[in-house]
Amino acid sequence: MSGPVRVAPPAAEDQVPRGAPVPPAPPRPPRRTWRRALRRDWQLYSLAILPLLFFLIFRYLPMLGNVIAFRRFQPGGNIFGEYWVGLRYFKMFLGDPTFWNVFTNTLALGALTLLFCFPLPIVLALLLNEVRARRLKRFVQSVSYLPHFLSIVIVAAMVMQLLSMDGTINQLVRAGGGEAIPFLQRPEWFRTIYVSSEVWQTVGWGTILYLAALTTIDDNLYEAARIDGANRWRQTWHVTLPGIRPTMVTLLILNIGTFMAVGFEKILLLYNPLTYPTADVISTYLFRVGFASSNFSYAAAIGLFEAVIGLILVLSANLIARRTVGTSLW
Amino acid sequence: MVSIEAEPRPRPRRRGIQDTRGYRVFRVVNGIVLTLVVLVTLYPFVNIVARSMSHESYLIAGEVNLVPRGFTLDTYQLLMSDSLFWTNYRNTVFYTVTATVVSIVLTTCYAYVLSKKQLKGRGALVGIAVFTMFFTGGLIPNYVLVTSLGLKNSVWAIALPNAINVFNLLVMKAFFESLPGDLEEAAAVDGLNTYGILWRIVLPLSKAIVATMVLFYAVAFWNSWFAAFLYLDRQELWPVTVYLRNLIAGATGAENVGAISEANEVQAEATLKAVTIVLTTLPILLVYPFVQRYFVRGIMLGAVKG
Numbered sequence: 001m002s003g004p005v006r007v008a009p010p011a012a013e014d015q016v017p018r019g020a021p022v023p024p025a026p027p028r029p030p031r032r033t034w035r036r037a038l039r040r041d042w043q044l045y046s047l048a049i050l051p052l053l054f055f056l057i058f059r060y061l062p063m064l065g066n067v068i069a070f071r072r073f074q075p076g077g078n079i080f081g082e083y084w085v086g087l088r089y090f091k092m093f094l095g096d097p098t099f100w101n102v103f104t105n106t107l108a109l110g111a112l113t114l115l116f117c118f119p120l121p122i123v124l125a126l127l128l129n130e131v132r133a134r135r136l137k138r139f140v141q142s143v144s145y146l147p148h149f150l151s152i153v154i155v156a157a158m159v160m161q162l163l164s165m166d167g168t169i170n171q172l173v174r175a176g177g178g179e180a181i182p183f184l185q186r187p188e189w190f191r192t193i194y195v196s197s198e199v200w201q202t203v204g205w206g207t208i209l210y211l212a213a214l215t216t217i218d219d220n221l222y223e224a225a226r227i228d229g230a231n232r233w234r235q236t237w238h239v240t241l242p243g244i245r246p247t248m249v250t251l252l253i254l255n256i257g258t259f260m261a262v263g264f265e266k267i268l269l270l271y272n273p274l275t276y277p278t279a280d281v282i283s284t285y286l287f288r289v290g291f292a293s294s295n296f297s298y299a300a301a302i303g304l305f306e307a308v309i310g311l312i313l314v315l316s317a318n319l320i321a322r323r324t325v326g327t328s329l330w
Numbered sequence: 331m332v333s334i335e336a337e338p339r340p341r342p343r344r345r346g347i348q349d350t351r352g353y354r355v356f357r358v359v360n361g362i363v364l365t366l367v368v369l370v371t372l373y374p375f376v377n378i379v380a381r382s383m384s385h386e387s388y389l390i391a392g393e394v395n396l397v398p399r400g401f402t403l404d405t406y407q408l409l410m411s412d413s414l415f416w417t418n419y420r421n422t423v424f425y426t427v428t429a430t431v432v433s434i435v436l437t438t439c440y441a442y443v444l445s446k447k448q449l450k451g452r453g454a455l456v457g458i459a460v461f462t463m464f465f466t467g468g469l470i471p472n473y474v475l476v477t478s479l480g481l482k483n484s485v486w487a488i489a490l491p492n493a494i495n496v497f498n499l500l501v502m503k504a505f506f507e508s509l510p511g512d513l514e515e516a517a518a519v520d521g522l523n524t525y526g527i528l529w530r531i532v533l534p535l536s537k538a539i540v541a542t543m544v545l546f547y548a549v550a551f552w553n554s555w556f557a558a559f560l561y562l563d564r565q566e567l568w569p570v571t572v573y574l575r576n577l578i579a580g581a582t583g584a585e586n587v588g589a590i591s592e593a594n595e596v597q598a599e600a601t602l603k604a605v606t607i608v609l610t611t612l613p614i615l616l617v618y619p620f621v622q623r624y625f626v627r628g629i630m631l632g633a634v635k636g
Binding site for chain 1: 363364371373440443463468474475523549554577578604606625
């Protein structure tokens with residue numbers, strides 16, 4: 001029978017009363033070999049088997065499956081493709097004008113989303129932080145979190161209802177003396193629609209971490225700033241914002257990590273051939289290439305390209321953050 | 331990074347004397363802005379309910395915004411008489427329960443293993459999970475895999491590919507790490523093996539986090555539609571999100587609506603969409619007030635270590 005993982009050698013630990021802080025440098029246990037670790041902790045390792053199988057099969061196998069980007073793939077055939085074709089599919093999309101259109105759209109939507117969805121929660125959190133009535137603050141928070149819990153299908157459905165020819169927005173347009181506009185069929189409106197629905201859905205929920213970080217700022221800092229004659233605005237600028245900077249940086253890096261994968265599901269629900277010129281992004285394009293035209297290898301090549309750019313973005317954002325502000329994910 | 335218990339609270343300040351005129355103005359503006367935030371957030375909900383209870387003719391005329399016009403509940407009856415809607419609703423419940431159970435078991439086991447700081451190879455085990463947050467195989471290879479495993483048209487196509495959410499995993503790991511080790515050690519001395527310790531000592535202490543995880547996963551699966559859309563070919567297998575999706579996308583659902591409407595000799599396409607939205611949102615709205623704080627707590631717990 002083997003017990004659970006044991007903490008350091010008991011001899012050293014027994015002298016310390018339980019609950020007392022651990023001495024800074026406890027004597028290191030002798031280096032454990034795999035054989036001993038396995039014998040001692042095999043039950044723990046056994047608990048990891050199923051989760052590991054999940055990661056290997058459903059996360060890492062698809063990564064390997066990306067080799068079909070370099071191979072000819074036939075539906076129903078080998079999942080790793082039939083034979084090598086080299087960079088054929090990459091050359092194909094680099095020379096494909098549609099690809100460059102969707103690439104630009106991806107960057108534009110990603111940048112707009114970042115521009116609005118990253119700073120607005122900070123602003124809202126700062127505003128909420130100035131509310132003195134706790135009840136009121138709670139209420140505003142609860143309401144603003146609500147959209148986060150809705151299915152993206154419901155959000156898309158609501159957007160369509162609001163923007164339909166008989167919907168609220170067009171009622172306003174008509175009241176203002178204008179002609180009703182079929183917003184969802186107009187490419188020039190798509191980005192506005194996408195970004196505002198994204199803001200509607202995420203801004204409240206996004207305040208949570210900032211509000212938590214705001215409570216950890218030492219009140220003495222505000223006191224000191226006041227004594228130095230700083231008004232509220234300057235207190236916010238010199239005390240509050242630096243106080244939540246680590247949170248800001250962390251969330252910024254995470255946001256950049258999802259930059260390339262901009263709201264695939266939402267766009268898929270909201271776009272249509274009329275709005276492709278602005279709405280079609282890399283992920284939706286590869287979805288159509290894969291499932292409408294059944295060109296899996298070509299679609300996989302595009303997907304791999306997208307994933308690699310995403311990884312590079314997050315790695316470089318992390319590196320820059322570590323070099324410049326000293327905060328990073330790892 | 332942040333303390334878990336800390337309730338966001340306003341920083342203490344003396345009233346009256348210190349408030350400059352500028353700050354008083356700011357507070358008024360702030361109140362107005364926040365009121366607007368609340369109104370803008372709630373408006374779509376109110377609007378959709380109003381539309382769902384209005385008569386089709388007022389909808390088409392573009393006269394419905396805050397209150398129902400030509401109040402009628404006929405459309406609700408119409409939708410409720412559609413057996414496909416109920417089949418799909420049952421599917422949603424079934425998929426959510428199955429997938430959540432699978433997810434909870436896998437996440438709990440792995441999180442518990444990862445929380446053992448002295449375990450050899452722990453770093454690698456964490457790394458295997460975290461790497462997948464930033465790099466994934468992508469849509470096509472996943473589709474090929476799920477198809478070739480023969481999971482299409484079964485609940486496993488929904489439950490298995492997304493069984494572990496790494497963020498949830500890290501939240502749970504952080505929680506397990508915060509548990510005092512004494513009890514587990516004592517249990518080990520008493521001869522309980524690892525499984526016994528997890529089941530009889532650790533889990534009873536972790537009810538709160540398990541409940542939070544159940545909520546996280548359940549809401550995610552309840553709301554999901556894309557996996558079902560991709561892998562379930564027959565309409566009697568769809569979850570209700572796909573039912574709604576097809577209704578708004580005007581695909582198969584539109585014929586469906588047409589069929590229902592014609593059968594009942596009513597023109598109610600637009601209203602029917604609104605009713606479907608209301609009925610699919612309702613369960614979330616009903617439980618929301620009670621579960622919201624668990625979500626907030628879970629998110630913050632994740633932020634400590636995340």
